[in-house]
Amino acid sequence: MIYDPENPLTDEQLEILGEEDFDSFLEYLDGMSAHLTRKGNPKVKEHKEQKRQVLRDTGITKIKTNRDQWFD
DSSP states (O other): OOOOTTSOOOHHHHHHHHHHOHHHHHHHHHHHHHHHHHTOOHHHHHHHHHHHHHHHHTTOOOOOOSGGGGGO
């Protein structure tokens, strides 16, 4: 079973799924944990923006953030 962040399962449904099909239950939990880790850490984003601002203040205007931009 695939985790859907728009329509997550309730605790009762998770218990039933765990009893009936344990492999699907584990797959659902893996999908849920993968979704939660993709959100990212807002503090990391804030720190990166602070570093970019320091570069802007020193006069560097072209900041390359993606690896594919290095080959332009």
